[in-house]
Amino acid sequence: xxxxxxxxxxxxxxxxxxxxxxxxxxxxxxxxxxxxxxxxxxxxxxxxxxxxxxxxxxxxxxxxxxxxxxxxxxxxxxxxxxxxxxxxxxxxxxxxxxxxxxxxxxxxxxxxxxxxxxxxxxxxxxxxxxxxxxxxxxxxxxxxxxxxxxxxxxxxxxxxxxxxxxxxxxxxxxxxxxxxxxxxxxxxxxxxxxxxxxxxxxxxxxxxxxxxxxxxxxx
Numbered sequence: 001x002x003x004x005x006x007x008x009x010x011x012x013x014x015x016x017x018x019x020x021x022x023x024x025x026x027x028x029x030x031x032x033x034x035x036x037x038x039x040x041x042x043x044x045x046x047x048x049x050x051x052x053x054x055x056x057x058x059x060x061x062x063x064x065x066x067x068x069x070x071x072x073x074x075x076x077x078x079x080x081x082x083x084x085x086x087x088x089x090x091x092x093x094x095x096x097x098x099x100x101x102x103x104x105x106x107x108x109x110x111x112x113x114x115x116x117x118x119x120x121x122x123x124x125x126x127x128x129x130x131x132x133x134x135x136x137x138x139x140x141x142x143x144x145x146x147x148x149x150x151x152x153x154x155x156x157x158x159x160x161x162x163x164x165x166x167x168x169x170x171x172x173x174x175x176x177x178x179x180x181x182x183x184x185x186x187x188x189x190x191x192x193x194x195x196x197x198x199x200x201x202x203x204x205x206x207x208x209x210x211x212x213x214x215x216x217x218x219x
Contacts, residue, residue: 070204072108073100079201082110082211085158088123092155094174099206106207107160109190111215112198119215124151126219157218163207175218193217 076086076099089095089108098104116123124147129137138147156174165171170180181190181197188197188210195214202209 071100071102071206072106072202072204072209075202075204076108076110076209079110079209079211081112084113084116085110085155088151088155092152094152095155095159098159098161102206104161104206105163107163107165108207108209109158109160109197109212109216110201110209111158111212115212115214123154123218124148126150154218157216158212165208173216177217179216190214190216 073096076089077083079086089099098106099108121127125138126146129146129150137143153175157177159174160171160179161174162169162171165181167182168180170178172178179190179192181188183189184194188200189195190197190212193214193216195212195216198211198213200208201211
């Protein structure tokens with residue numbers, strides 16, 4: 001893993017944990033019936049024995065049957081191209097719990113590592129906070145609270161509470177904004193924003209994992 005990816009995947013949430021450790025939780029991936037609990041190890045090691053369920057090349061994904069015994073929380077952490085976002089999902093209790101719940105279908109729009117690193121600022125930073133509070137906007141417990149709220153908004157903007165998600169169907173993300181997808185030039189794109197879907201990486205019992213080449217508007 002490149003050092004910049006390691007910085008996002010480990011150092012940034014760990015910094016927030018140091019500032020305000022009680023804010024963070026991680027999903028109980030090993031025991032799906034266990035509640036989400038606070039954990040000092042924010043980024044658990046991937047479960048290497050969980051089967052990945054990729055869509056076969058060239059197959060019509062509408063006909064592809066998901067694996068009944070695999071859920072999104074099992075597979076999201078196995079794709080290194082989205083491990084920054086995967087780490088963020090484990091830091092947000094509402095999202096971690098949902099992805100670990102086999103009874104709630106979800107479509108995850110996971111930005112690639114390169115898309116997140118191309119952002120002009122960290123996902124937990126808001127220019128309005130700096131404008132109001134200056135360089136200490138994220139210092140201390142109040143700053144950690146503020147950063148966590150911003151990160152939650154970023155992650156929830158990429159979580160669609162439905163699956164299957166039909167083309168043209170306008171759905172509110174967990175952050176409350178309506179988005180939809182359509183096919184342009186033979187490619188799936190998320191609207192508004194015309195964000196290209198790189199691949200539908202997995203279809204599992206409680207939804208689908210899409211990898212996207214940009215970031216959904218979360219401001």
